[in-house]
Amino acid sequence: MIEVKNLVKTYGTKRAVDGVSFTVRPGDILGFLGPNGAGKSTTMKMITGYIRPDAGTATVAGIDVAKDPVAVKARIGYLPESAPAYGEMTVLEFLDFIAEVRGYRASAERRARVERALARTHLEPVRRQAIETLSKGYKQRVGFAQALLHEPPCLVLDEPTDGLDPNQKNEVRALIKTMATDRAVILSTHILEEVDAICNRIILISNGRVVVDETPEAFHARRPGARLDTIFRELTNADA
Amino acid sequence: MSQISPVFKREFLGYFRSPVAYVFLIVFLVASVGLAFFVGGFFKANQASLQSFFVFHPWLYLFLIPAVGMRLWAEERRGGTIELLFTLPLTTLDAVLGKFFAAWAFLALALTLTFPLALTVGWLGQPDWGVIAAGYLGSALMAGAYLAICSLLSSLTKNQVIAFVLGVVVNLALVFLGWSVFNGLLSGFLPVNAVDFIANLGFIPHFDALSKGILDPRDFAYFGSVMALALTLNVVALER
Numbered sequence: 001m002i003e004v005k006n007l008v009k010t011y012g013t014k015r016a017v018d019g020v021s022f023t024v025r026p027g028d029i030l031g032f033l034g035p036n037g038a039g040k041s042t043t044m045k046m047i048t049g050y051i052r053p054d055a056g057t058a059t060v061a062g063i064d065v066a067k068d069p070v071a072v073k074a075r076i077g078y079l080p081e082s083a084p085a086y087g088e089m090t091v092l093e094f095l096d097f098i099a100e101v102r103g104y105r106a107s108a109e110r111r112a113r114v115e116r117a118l119a120r121t122h123l124e125p126v127r128r129q130a131i132e133t134l135s136k137g138y139k140q141r142v143g144f145a146q147a148l149l150h151e152p153p154c155l156v157l158d159e160p161t162d163g164l165d166p167n168q169k170n171e172v173r174a175l176i177k178t179m180a181t182d183r184a185v186i187l188s189t190h191i192l193e194e195v196d197a198i199c200n201r202i203i204l205i206s207n208g209r210v211v212v213d214e215t216p217e218a219f220h221a222r223r224p225g226a227r228l229d230t231i232f233r234e235l236t237n238a239d240a
Numbered sequence: 241m242s243q244i245s246p247v248f249k250r251e252f253l254g255y256f257r258s259p260v261a262y263v264f265l266i267v268f269l270v271a272s273v274g275l276a277f278f279v280g281g282f283f284k285a286n287q288a289s290l291q292s293f294f295v296f297h298p299w300l301y302l303f304l305i306p307a308v309g310m311r312l313w314a315e316e317r318r319g320g321t322i323e324l325l326f327t328l329p330l331t332t333l334d335a336v337l338g339k340f341f342a343a344w345a346f347l348a349l350a351l352t353l354t355f356p357l358a359l360t361v362g363w364l365g366q367p368d369w370g371v372i373a374a375g376y377l378g379s380a381l382m383a384g385a386y387l388a389i390c391s392l393l394s395s396l397t398k399n400q401v402i403a404f405v406l407g408v409v410v411n412l413a414l415v416f417l418g419w420s421v422f423n424g425l426l427s428g429f430l431p432v433n434a435v436d437f438i439a440n441l442g443f444i445p446h447f448d449a450l451s452k453g454i455l456d457p458r459d460f461a462y463f464g465s466v467m468a469l470a471l472t473l474n475v476v477a478l479e480r
Contacts, residue, residue: 076327
């Protein structure tokens with residue numbers, strides 16, 4: 001579903017992403033791990049067509065993002081880091097705008113889509129509130145609602161649980177799980193329990209390179225009995 | 241191209257979601273009509289025309305249009321929503337045109353709200369309505385040219401103050417090039433042809449012709465070219 005081959009991105013003299021390759025199939029919930037600055041966000045921005053890679057390709061459903069970015073963007077639901085949204089709009093207005101750009105021009109269909117997204121993310125109580133007045137948890141949910149409004153075959157979520165309280169984290173994880181049944185999901189995080197809780201695959205990147213690509217079970221088996229963060233620290237030590 | 245309309249709608253209505261629209265409209269009306277009455281000698285001229293109203297527009301726009309244009313892209317960059325916008329299925333050109341036309345429509349609305357002045361002239365005397373219509377058309381076109389430049393400059397920074405200052409400076413340069421006082425200075429040491437050429441690069445000669453009721457295709461071409469050039473560079477700057 002999502003295929004990434006030898007992606008490279010350089011900022012100035014720093015190689016942020018250095019030949020990253022992997023494939024995500026429908027049903028996969030891929031946990032994208034790595035220290036801050038390892039290249040997680042940059043890789044995701046290249047998959048979603050926000051920035052152009054210096055080399056390598058990213059294809060979604062067989063479409064090269066460099067060749068037909070609009071078609072790829074139509075197939076991806078993307079939650080950027082810290083869930084940006086137009087703060088002066090109400091939740092309803094914002095989702096209505098997203099639905100319209102996503103091509104739901106008939107108002108009945110658009111309303112149905114928006115209502116569905118609101119229900120799935122439990123946003124009904126704040127539907128008429130301006131986004132800038134919402135708490136962090138609600139804002140994050142607005143970002144979610146926006147990403148899954150068009151039921152995309154691919155979801156790319158950049159730190160979806162960042163800054164949420166434990167209850168909200170659990171809720172978001174449950175939501176991702178229900179979404180993932182027949183979709184390809186990539187989520188980045190540096191919270192290791194999260195990977196155990198929802199992911200069925202781990203990719204660990206460090207200094208812009210893929211260090212590990214395996215199941216959580218295999219990852220645990222590297223050091224039986226050890227805590228995840230011990231393994232993490234050993235594998236990414238080069239960064240420190 | 242069909243993606244222009246949702247962007248347009250969001251942006252245009254966005255002005256009215258904050259006090260910006262009302263503050264701007266009031267300042268615009270007070271300043272434009274006030275200049276005509278108190279500086280331009282609207283009554284003293286004893287003529288049934290809007291000449292004393294239009295003559296100040298190049299100077300008035302110098303401050304008012306950067307105030308509208310500064311937020312177009314700088315705000316998206318600052319708020320991170322630019323990442324959201326450019327991972328939705330639309331092209332950069334769609335977004336640039338949608339935003340530009342929304343801001344232009346807002347300016348056209350401000351200009352339209354000065355119609356009581358035209359009605360007053362019609363009540364007091366027998367104005368040439370063709371000249372008045374041409375004046376409004378010329379003013380709207382000139383506003384579009386100022387705005388396109390401000391949109392371009394706004395895309396270069398995430399700081400709205402910088403976008404505003406750059407907008408004033410660049411537009412000031414283009415006003416000066418065609419300002420008769422400046423041209424008078426130049427003709428002291430430059431041949432007439434050169435001065436004419438420089439004057440034609442500026443806004444005022446083209447606007448003056450229109451506001452006197454002269455519909456010369458070259459003036460339309462001038463404002464059209466300024467907009468096309470600035471918006472093309474705007475797209476390039478955003479895709480960089």
